Amino acid sequence: MxxxxxxxxxxxxxxxxxxxxxxxxxxxxxxxxxxxxxxxxxxxxxxxxxxxxxxxxxxxxxxxxxxxxxxxxxxxxxxxxxxxxxxxxxxxxxxxxxxxxxxxxxxxxxxxxxxxxxxxxxxxxxxxxxxxxxxxxxxxxHVACDGLTEREIEVLKQAAGGNANKSIASHLCISEDTVKVHMKNIFAKLGANDRTHAVTIAINRGIIET
Incomplete structure (x- = not known):
């Protein structure tokens, strides 16, 4: 052949x-x-x-x-x-x-x-x-959208696990105020209304895995 x-x-x-x-x-x-x-x-x-x-x-x-x-x-x-x-x-x-x-x-x-x-x-x-x-x-x-930073993805993964901001801050060794800033940026980049919405969008887009 x-x-x-x-x-x-x-x-x-x-x-x-x-x-x-x-x-x-x-x-x-x-x-x-x-x-x-x-x-x-x-x-x-x-x-x-x-x-x-x-x-x-x-x-x-x-x-x-x-x-x-x-x-x-x-x-x-x-x-x-x-x-x-x-x-x-x-x-x-x-x-x-x-x-x-x-x-x-x-x-x-x-x-x-x-x-x-x-x-x-x-x-x-x-x-x-x-x-x-x-x-x-x-x-x-989404090509023109700003992607999430590695730290923002880490924060979102913690949020997806049901962790509150204080717990996320402790786990990532950052302040609770910093977590709040990250969450605000995540909402803006993903067009999310709240953390549950942000997690849903991130899973659907493949940003984080379940």
């Missing part, structure tokens, strides 16, 4: 066996694709990538041991031309941006796998980028 007609070699990475099985079944039904391996977490993905050198890797974001963004970045350090399609349940623009900055070429919601997976694999293998319209719109909507 010539290089031009060789099947696209695919590695699937997800910590849910049923999802891996479903994706594997879709891939194996394609005449121009072959499944070369399955991994349950990021560390296993790195090892299998080195062993099989797949053309396209389907990578989940949230996994034990090592998450998808870290795994993509780790692999890309040694294999800069590696191609990835992120599979996720998260619609957040921040999560998508992290994945693309790490080196992903495609971003696909798991609810779209049955309909769009095959063409997304082919497009990414051909050197194109693929991103759902709704995710692209969310990125465009």
């Amino acid at each position: 010539s290089a031009e007609t060789a099947p696209i070699r695919v590695l699937v990475v997800d910590d849910h066996p049923l999802l891996r099985e479903g994706v594997a079944a879709v891939v194996q039904r394609q005449a121009d694709m072959v499944l070369v391996g399955e991994a349950a977490d990021g560390r296993e993905a790195v090892a299998l990538f080195r062993e099989h050198r797949p053309d396209v890797t389907l990578m989940d974001l949230q996994m034990p041991e090592m998450g998808g963004v870290e795994a993509v970045a780790t692999i890309r350090r040694d294999f800069p031309h590696a191609r990835f399609v992120v599979l996720t349940t998260h619609r957040g623009d921040v999560q998508a941006l992290r994945a693309f900055k790490a080196g992903a070429s495609g971003y696909l919601l798991k609810s779209m796998v049955r309909k769009d997976l095959v063409e997304t694999i082919r497009a990414v293998h051909a050197g194109h980028r693929r991103i759902p319209a709704e995710i692209a719109s969310a990125i465009a909507e």
Whole structure:
């Protein structure tokens, strides 16, 4: 078989066996694709990538041991031309941006796998980028917004855990007044009415994880 007609070699990475099985079944039904391996977490993905050198890797974001963004970045350090399609349940623009900055070429919601997976694999293998319209719109909507600082994200994570300002201040070794300033800035940047609203927005956009 010539290089031009060789099947696209695919590695699937997800910590849910049923999802891996479903994706594997879709891939194996394609005449121009072959499944070369399955991994349950990021560390296993790195090892299998080195062993099989797949053309396209389907990578989940949230996994034990090592998450998808870290795994993509780790692999890309040694294999800069590696191609990835992120599979996720998260619609957040921040999560998508992290994945693309790490080196992903495609971003696909798991609810779209049955309909769009095959063409997304082919497009990414051909050197194109693929991103759902709704995710692209969310990125465009927030592209001019000031992102939260690392400290503001730390404060918001503490707030998401149900901690009051005094408790947050103690945990982060800052004053309660400083926490209040951070919360005010967070509300302004996210367009939030209160801390519950801010936490909800941050989770939906992928700024913090539950």
